[in-house]
Amino acid sequence: MLNQIQLFFKQHxxxxxxxxxxxxxxxxxxxxxxxxxxxMDDKVEPQEQKIISSLxxxxxxxxAEQTASLIALAEQQRxxxxxxxxxxxLINKAYSQEQKVRLIESLWRIAFIDGVLDMNEEYLVRKxxxxxxxxxxSFIMAKNRVEP
Numbered sequence: 172m173l174n175q176i177q178l179f180f181k182q183h184x185x186x187x188x189x190x191x192x193x194x195x196x197x198x199x200x201x202x203x204x205x206x207x208x209x210x211m212d213d214k215v216e217p218q219e220q221k222i223i224s225s226l227x228x229x230x231x232x233x234x235a236e237q238t239a240s241l242i243a244l245a246e247q248q249r250x251x252x253x254x255x256x257x258x259x260x261l262i263n264k265a266y267s268q269e270q271k272v273r274l275i276e277s278l279w280r281i282a283f284i285d286g287v288l289d290m291n292e293e294y295l296v297r298k299x300x301x302x303x304x305x306x307x308x309s310f311i312m313a314k315n316r317v318e319p
Contacts, residue, residue, distance in 0.1 A: 197265055198231050200258035201274060202245035204299060207255070208281040212289035222284050226277050259302035271303045276313040283319055 205226065209219045227238050252258070262271065278299060282292035300310040 194231075196261055198227070198233075198241055199245055199248060200261045201230065202227055202241050203249045203252065203258050204255070204274070204278065205281060206242070206245050206249050208278050208292060208295055210249075211282075211291045211295050212285075212287075214285070216285045218284050219281055222281055226280065230273075230277070255299060255302055259299065263303060266303075268305070268309075271305050272309045272313055274303070275300050275305050275310060276317055279314050279317045283317055286319065 202223075205223045209215055209223060224235075224238050224242065227233060227241060228235070231241075233241065262274065266274070275296060278296045282288055282296060296314075297310065300307075305313075
């Protein structure tokens with residue numbers, strides 16, 4: 172009986188080892204945030220889809236096929252997500268401050284691509300910047316670099 176209880180605890184209640192932040196998980200986390208930005212204003216524009224594909228290909232040196240697969244997987248993850256922390260925590264562990272600022276800049280690019288900055292888009296960029304511990308000055312400078 173005691174052995175069965177110990178086995179139960181080992182299988183079900185033990186804390187799992189900290190996960191490594193593999194490149195694939197970082198790519199997925201970034202793609203989910205990009206997609207969330209695209210959906211933030213309740214309108215999905217073709218130019219938003221194009222820039223997301225382009226940004227993912229440039230940032231991660233992916234082929235078009237790899238990018239399409241990543242976006243499909245990110246779409247599933249985005250629909251299942253209850254918050255952004257699961258994605259930003261991975262990014263916080265692996266990205267330098269400069270990489271985080273570039274990610275914020277990419278989010279601004281997606282927000283501005285349709286020529287209109289929706290208040291929900293601005294809110295999301297601000298929230299992600301806060302979760303990534305990007306200083307407000309860097310947040311504003313990233314916005315100014317991409318603002319039309």
